[in-house]
Amino acid sequence: MNIISDIFDFFLPRKCHVCGSLLSDSERVFCTRCVESLPRSRYHLMSLNPMEQRFAGIVPFVRATGFFLYSRHSDLANVIHDMKYRQFPSVGRRLGEIVGGELLTAGFFDGADLVAAVPMHWRKRMRRGYNQTQLIAAGVSDATGIPVCDALEACRAHKTQTAMTLQQRQENLSGSFRVTDPEALRGKGLVIIDDVCTTGATMRTLAETIMAAVPDCRLFLLSVCATT
Numbered sequence: 001m002n003i004i005s006d007i008f009d010f011f012l013p014r015k016c017h018v019c020g021s022l023l024s025d026s027e028r029v030f031c032t033r034c035v036e037s038l039p040r041s042r043y044h045l046m047s048l049n050p051m052e053q054r055f056a057g058i059v060p061f062v063r064a065t066g067f068f069l070y071s072r073h074s075d076l077a078n079v080i081h082d083m084k085y086r087q088f089p090s091v092g093r094r095l096g097e098i099v100g101g102e103l104l105t106a107g108f109f110d111g112a113d114l115v116a117a118v119p120m121h122w123r124k125r126m127r128r129g130y131n132q133t134q135l136i137a138a139g140v141s142d143a144t145g146i147p148v149c150d151a152l153e154a155c156r157a158h159k160t161q162t163a164m165t166l167q168q169r170q171e172n173l174s175g176s177f178r179v180t181d182p183e184a185l186r187g188k189g190l191v192i193i194d195d196v197c198t199t200g201a202t203m204r205t206l207a208e209t210i211m212a213a214v215p216d217c218r219l220f221l222l223s224v225c226a227t228t
């Protein structure tokens, strides 16, 4: 897939994924203007921001944030949709680089040793061709130099959660994840990365699974998008 998109890049003029304008040599996937106009939450600059409030007292964490503010029918919503469903893996990696780079400058990753994507069950990954959150994690790793760890897996495919309440989601998710390599996480600062945090049920279930398996792991919860 990456080879094919590289070949397309080579023969076709490179255009901004949002506005369609031609990209300069230094721009990738999005033009500078579109990158700047994606709405930031700036949560990471607040003490006890809305993401941290959501998880406070539920799972222990060092920091939590949702980087962009997600709203329906926005440029950001289209970008996320293309990344998930329309076979644009380069979008995920680039988003990860943007988020990682800006949060690194702000000191968000101080004390973090590893990054990991919320795992996707292999059957779903086969169907989709890739796990978009893994691509985001790779982009965050590129921008920060923090290595990606491969110590988590989704052990059963859960039903799609779009129409569920928080409690239904929690029940649907219980037993969904497994720590495959607890030693790799022992005493480490681990950044868990998700694409969109709606109710927080997925992040919460994964965090609980990790804390049960590796109690001295320090978690950073990072969602590319926070819903408003």
Ligand SMILES: [Zn+2]
Pocket: 016, 017, 018, 019, 020, 021, 030, 031, 032, 033, 034, 035
């Ligand atoms: Zn643009």
